[in-house]
Amino acid sequence: MHAIGQTPRPLDLRAAARALRPTLDADPALRGAAIATWRQRMINEYGSAAVFAGLAGQFADVGASAEEVDAVAAMADEEQRHGVLCGAVVEALGGRAVGGLPPAEALPRHPEADPLEALARNLLSVGCLSETVAVALISAEREQMGPGPLRDILTEILADEVGHARLGWRWIARHAPVFDAAARSRLGDYLTVAFAHLEAHELRFLPVGPALPDGAAQLGLCHGSEARALFRATVESVIVPRLESHGLPARRAWRGRAAA
Ligand SMILES: [Fe+2]
Ligand SMILES: [Fe+2]
Structure with missing residues (x-):
């Protein structure tokens, strides 16, 4: 994939993540590492929504049916939800579901x-x-x-x-x-x-x-x-x-x- 732009885009999933916050019993010694891990996952998951949005467009370009295009576009929504779910874990651990999305990665058009x-x-x-x-x-x-x-x-x-x-x-x-x-x-x-x-x-x-x-x-x-x-x-x-x-x-x- 080709990175476009240099500046991370701010990502703030706190409101949505807090609504889904699970109840966790985490060892305080592991809390910091767990927050860092789940926050990175939140960023990766949320960021991959753009990949499926791009794929949906490519399916349309090759004449796929509207159902097929919609099914791929729905996967972008799923990636955003994964991001929120990972953010919910960050919030449950006492962290903040905020971060920076890496510079926009456009799906290559080849x-x-x-x-x-x-x-x-x-x-x-x-x-x-x-x-x-x-x-x-x-x-x-x-x-x-x-x-x-x-x-x-x-x-x-x-x-x-x-x-x-x-x-x-x-x-x-x-x-x-x-x-x-x-x-x-x-x-x-x-x-x-x-x-x-x-x-x-x-x-x-x-x-x-x-x-x-x-x-x-x-x-x-x-x-x-x-x-x-x-x-x-x-x-x-x-x-x-x-x-x-x-x-x-x-x-x-x-x-x-x-x-x-
Ligand atoms: Fe995912
Ligand atoms: Fe995925």
Whole structure:
């Protein structure tokens, strides 16, 4: 994705977040780390609404039905709600659901590709890569959490992320056979860049730190090195083989990402 502009946009979700604030019993020693984690999630989730708004426009451009376009636009609303839910956790922990959205990230239009191939690129990047990794990471985090309001929030978010990943996989399954060998090769070249971008993004948000104390998993704090291992396993065992099964040269793309 290409960053446009330099200044973070202020984000203030306090009113909406306070209305959804869960009751939490958090270890005071972990409160600061938990607030920082959930605030970053709030920003990432809310910011990804723009991605689905852009995708909805791209679906319209290739002549998708109004129902299809509306379904994708609804995913933008879901990302905003995820942002509010994460903000509700920030507020419940005693923090403030405010932050700065990074400079607006427009979904790339890929003007050098035809509209169908441009849409394929973005659905690969968003649905088959980012959202599929999100499903794996959130599932693992949710598994490690006992019952309670935080787990309920992750359950709601996870259900939507599964839908966002499926949007990409379903479309690729339906349209990959339409692309000829040259187009598949070009999509492979694009995947090299998309994998490099994905890895840089995930590693940035999964820092490896000291071992976490008891109770951390209960607050959604994940161990960076475990999460990084899960990220790589998801790419290598799920995403790459599945893309290859659709005739896309994903193994070559993943291996070549360092050169991208
Ligand atoms: Fe989300
Ligand atoms: Fe999502």
